[in-house]
Amino acid sequence: MHQPAPFRGEANTSLAHILAHAIESSDKPKHQIAREVGIHRETLLRVMRGDRPIGLDEAARVLDVCGAFPRASMILALAGQEDLACEWMRSEMGEFLEDFFTALPGQLERTLGRRVEDLRPRWANGTSQLVARMLAKHIDDFVGRDISMALPR
Secondary structure, eight states, X not given: OXXXXXXXXXXHHHHHHHHHXXXXXXXXXXXXXXXXXXXXXXXXXXXXXXXXXXXXXXXXXXXXXTTOOHHHHHHHXXXXXXXXXXXXXXXXXXXXXXXXXXXXXXXHHHHHGGGGGGOOGGGHHHHHHHHHHHHHHHHHHHHHHHHHHHSOO
């Protein structure tokens, strides 16, 4: 079933939550982050509290300055996965999602062509499960190859 997009206030709250996490867990002081982003320190604090709305470009700059993967973090937050956004924002999983989310639309367009119109929203959950299972099998295959190469013959 189609889930409605977050309302503007909910989106701002989600972004504020992940931005606050990125800023608090950064190795940089808040005044330095604000300076590198190009905003006043007080404005940054208001953004962190959710008292000031923030645009996506500005949020991406904050995340980037904090060493997080901006696209992956924002997409997860806006999709209602704030905890995963915070957990993965600086990890290899965050980097994977950053590249995956960037590459997927073009790959769908190239692979499906005009058949993209035949996609049905109800297939999204099953497709995500299929992709996750394929990735798990791919990882298992890699691990199996690494183990077999390490064993003496």
